[in-house]
Amino acid sequence: MNGASSSEGGPNNLLKESKRPKYTKFTQQELPACKPLLTPGWVMATFMVVGIVFIPIGVVTLLASNSVVEIVHRYDMDCLPPTLATKTDRVNWVQNSLVDHRCNVTLTVPKRMKRPVYVYYELTNFYQNHRRYVKSRNDQQLRGDSVTSLDSCKPLATGNGQPIVPCGLIAWSLFNDTFTFASGAGAIPVDNTGIAWKSDVDSKFGENVKPSNFPNNNSTGALGPIGGKALNANLPLKQDEDLIVWMRTAALPNFRKLWGKITDRDLEAGQVVNVQIANIYNTYSFKGSKKLVLSTTSWLGGKNSFLGIAYLTVGLICMFLALVFFLIHLKNPRPLGDTSYLSWNKKNSDRSRS
């Protein structure tokens, strides 16, 4: 080789460094590699293992979900005078601050509910995830940083030339039904602190930010129809956990929000809980519904059998597949690396057969 290059290229070539590429496993693309193939053995083993792992997980999670006790009660229709048949009537009624909106609801505890018992309200058909709605807030303002523009909050950015705090649709439409729990004679206190995420409380809402110029629901005039809850101008936003929970908007139009916790007692099976509800939040105009939910939790969370069922289903399918592959393989095995399966050989043999 060298002889050829020197005799042909002349002496110059000897001086030049050879351009021969360096050998490394990488540059020559000879890195050791595994080439997994789905051979029958592997296929069966894979399905088998998945089945064996998934089925117990499914059972355990299903049990966890089943251990949760949950009471769901829809009250928006119960708490409506039955005479109100049309949407307009209902809306007028619910928005009329002069009418008494209180109503009483009794809940019976089906099974023992160990504390803490979580109290939720559930809204349906409420698009907290509508883009228009989601954007209508100002995080800087909420944090108490200096605010450059409240454009995103329009039309609830300013009132009477002053910025509205907290501005925007979300805060303005805060859920404002209230629930008072009692059992027998004694009231059941509901703790509404500690229901928001600590990070939200700590970092997203300012200590010194207090509601100001806020269009409370009884205000009329330029700011139009009634909104949600009136905010206490003396309560810093940081301490208004209802607002904080509300402002962490939901992913879907049907959602629950944590309203409070019953932490001082367990609810016994068969116990009757009386709830006085102030039904003032308007869900009637957009065909939404309102529910009151009491629930315990397991190590996994609330009542949700999805994980368990899904695990079981996938696990069982895998076991089944393992079996099917096993049976087919018994009946009709393909020898590995049989060159007669090569497409070009196959066509030949097909032809010769025919």
Next chain:
Amino acid sequence: MAGITKLWKRKKGSNSGAGNGTVVNGHDEDSRTIHCNRPDHGLFSYAGNKTSTRKYSWWSFVPLALFVQYQRAAYWYFTAMAGLSLAPFAPYSAISVWLPLIFVLVLGLLREAWEDLRRARGDRELNNRPIEWHDGNGQFVEKRWRDLRVGDLVRVKDGDFFPSDLLLVSSTGPDGICYVETMNLDGETNLKARQALEVTWGIDGKDERKLKDFTAELLCEGPNASLYTFSGRLKYNNAELPVGPPQLLLRDSSLQNTGSVLGVVVYTGHDTKSMQNSTPPPTKRSRVDKYLDKVIWLMFALLLAMATLTGVIIGIRTKQDGTDIWYMRPTESNPYYNPQKAAIVGIVGFFNGLVLYGYLIPIALYVSLEVVRVAQALFMINDIEMYDPASDKRARVKSPGLNEELGQVDTIFSDKTGTLTSNQMDFFRCTIQGVSYGKGTTEVERAAEKLGMPLGPSPRDPRPDSTRPTSRTQSVDNAIEVDTESLGPENNPYKEKGFNFYDERLLAGKWVQEKSAESIRFFFEILALCHTAIPEGTPEEPSLMRYRAESPDEAALVVAAKQFGFYFYKRTPTTLHVRESLRPGDPPRDQVYQLLDVLEFSSLRKRMSITVRFPDGRLLLLSKGADSVILQRVDRKRSGPVAETTRHLKLYGEVGLRTLVVAYKVLDEEEYKSWAKRYADARSIIGKERESRTEELAEEIEQGLTVVGGTGVEDKLQAGVPEAVDRLARAGINIWVLTGDKVETAINIGYACSLLRQGMDNLIVSLEGSEARAIEERADREGWSRDKIQEGQKNFVSRKLDDALQLVLNGHVNPRGTSTSERKISVSESLQSALSRSMSTKSSGANLSRNASKNAAGTLTRNLSVTNGRHSRNPSEGKIGVEMLPLVDGQKVGSNGEGLDQREWAISKESALTQSRKGPPAEPTEYALVIDGQSLAYILAETVLQERFLEVCINCNSVLCCRVSPRQKAQVTTLVRKGLGLHRLCLAIGDGANDVGMIQAANVGVGILGVEGAQAAMAGDFAIGQFRFLERLLLVHGRWCYRRISLMILYFFYKVCMMGWIAFYSNIFAYFSGNPLYNDWYASFYNTVFTSVPIVVIGILDQDVTPAEAFRYPQLYQSGQRGELFNFKLILWWLAISLYHSAVIFFFPLAIYSGLSAFRPGGQVAAAQDFGAAMFTVLVLVPNLQIYLAFHYFTWIHHLFIWLSILSWYLFIIVYGALPTSWSTIAYKEFIEVLAPSASYWLLQPLVVMAALLPDLVFRSIKSVYRPSDYQIVIEQSKSKRDSQHQV
């Protein structure tokens, strides 16, 4: 020639526009006047000699290069999207859309800039080359090329390139002759003579006064692209003389074998003929790339549909719900929710949707493709297996965008000389006085042997069976044999360029011991004298001596003479100097031979002679030439060993050697004197008569010759060519050889490099055959007009094509034809028996009698006995022969048998089309088409014929086009590529400038990095050092690249579409208002960080089978030709997978994070951001883990990047979540506080992954177990082999 001229006459195109203003008078200039030696220097504003091949100038770079970038449809889309992202309603921040776009554009611009700078560097080098320029005062000073002006007088030295087109004024060579090499212009390596006008011979560099006073006026045509025409008049000394091509020295050619020449600059810079010929390289895009465009359009349509749906739904719902949704404050106008202006809401929703689902069209794919292709190119460049140690050159990749094209090639168009053959002739055998000398096997023999088809009896004298199987040529002389046992043809100490002869009877002075030593000596003397070669080098160093000859075979003969002890070292116009060393020990003797006349070689004469007076006073005519020509002219009484020589030469020819007969004649002094006088007179005739007259006189003296012997020179195939060709053919690639050679030579080489194989039927369409000649003869007789002759020839070609078509399609010829369809397989062992015992096959043999076939010989012959002795292969080797034997008496096959055979033919045709070309011997007949340029010209001129031609070709395994011009090469390539509905992916490979057209016309052009001339390599998209590397380039790199790019694109669509689908799903639940579930940065990082690297790694590294396996099973390549890895079905499949995966990824987390039940013991329900982050986790997991399912090759790099990618998501969400809320917004502490502490988050992940991958896993399992793909079987095989080795 005419063809070439036409080729170069192509429009100059945009070339001139790209130049930086150097083209002044343009191409409309009809004629120009040049004041020789009185340069105009701006007076006439002719173009300067500065040339530029740059595409851009500094000011036009940005707009033009951007324009180039924007030829990709997707880029317009991305820009539009980026524009939309600036709008206030955009769901994502503008920067997350603009950054990738700017990145891609800048990358593209940088590449363009780099290439242009490289071109500029080349230009600068060229423009700054020095040239000796006459300063007008008799002195030569050095100047730069770029400073030359029209009219300048310059001096060019031996070996230098001409700086511009020059008018030859004088030469240091005799009679104003100089030699030029035009390799870069037309690919021809032989030297061409140019001669100055006699009147200017005297102006040379020595005489200052003459130089100073030289002045002349040249009136000539304006700049044009025709390389072979030039006309003008030179006014000199009050005389007006015509000048033409012989006086023109073209830029890009070089001066050879001439001390120096003086020339006047005629055309400069971009006006030169070579520059006028240069065409801007076409921009090529790969098939996959174009398909990708279509997919992009499809995705765009999908996107539009989805966005429209979004707009319509949100518009209608907003209208319907009206003021009901009080919390949106419907009374306040806002384009997102305004029941009064629902149409606007709809339109905004539409645009919003466009951006939101815009993931469907991945800009990151383009970035990744660029990166991957460059990496793939680097692998090719750094492949040791494609490094050519002989020229010290690596492979080069100029168009990485065409990488994957290499894996899909259907047809290869190959040049012959310099590509298949190395254009190096080696002296290999000779026969002297009826004794054949020379050992070793030729490439043709070796190739035949390798393919199991030994070439009958060896061409050497009959000898006892050899004991050493490697060398079948054993000397009878055992004594010598013992001495030189370690030496032999394979280990030949005398081997050098041009000499690959081994026979101990002749070498090292041993020839003197031979019986006919005197004849041998004479033979060597003739070799040393009878040629026109010019020695180059110092006489004292024979080993470094180079001979410049008209053709390499002539040089080989002179080298041979040198090796035998007759060292030709000096030539003067009248003497030849030879240093003779007769015996090893003797001091060499210098002999001077008087050279009297040279009767030059021409393709018409096929011989050359010299008259020479030997030192001992003998007056001789020495001749060498083609056997047919020389043998006609031998003296009947003193013919020499004619019979043996003929026999030997025939055998030489059979093994692929080029043969010449060497003869002489003793001249009678008186006779010679009279002849010499007449000859000198004839030579001094000016005008046309001169040629015919000298011809006659040569004919007169070249009579009565005595044969001394003959030579066999091997036109060496490049190393590994037959194997490469064979494997490429087995890979299902049709190989076409386009060559300027004769039909016979081409067929020879065809066999040598296994393009033509035994058992193949050769369909020959040639206007040089006997039948075609009959047309001409008839035309002559009947005085046909030119048109009529052409008509007749066209009909002939058309008929031939018809017959060929019938044959390849139906396996029989229509019975009308005079043409035969005989498939003659000769079983004979010698030429004679081969001719007499040709036999018919079962296919068509029964149709026609043997006699008919003979009558029609030379027409369409499915005939293995066309070439010189090729037929004498023994067909009892292999099954074909066995099959044939019972059919020797073809006529006996009854009609029943015939019918049966035809059915088999039909089947075999189908299989020939669809599958491997070479398989078990039972394979059906393969066809090879051999066609000549003249026939091609007729075919190319008419669409109907083109169609027919294509159809024939597609059914043939090999096609040989002979005698084709460069222009035809390009035309044929284009024809096949565009192919009238039969689209094929064409690759053209060549080494010379004459291949440039073809290389540019093909889908992929590959240039051979020749020792000289880099035009083809420059024009090619890839360049390799040797033809055989093509095999690795295609079967290994090409297949890998195609696989990698295909997998990558499919996977890319899969993963980006998931983002799109998920955006759509979430929109369904969000009133179609288009609120993204996640932060912009999640989305931006998805394509750039979380899922980008593993697929790039796969695009760079993925392999299915190893190179060794790819070579063992070339058929694997066919999956690329069939486009099996990237097609509509696969795209749909991957889209379906992405739909399913995205559904699982979206809805499974939704079931837990719906916000209805607590997802953790703390009682909290999920908000949008919690759902978003949890879903995003599995959105990162699933595609990354899908890799383990969808791909089958994992190195540690794969594992590393897959897991790093997954990890990067967790890292990202932790780090990003730890930033202040003003940065992290909804991601703030999401992972640490919300997700990580909940069990459901962790339980969700394996569930989603498994549920998502399950159907795919099942499907792949079934496929892999019961419908294994080819590569899988190959891997399994090598795996089980390895396992069994382990066990042993």
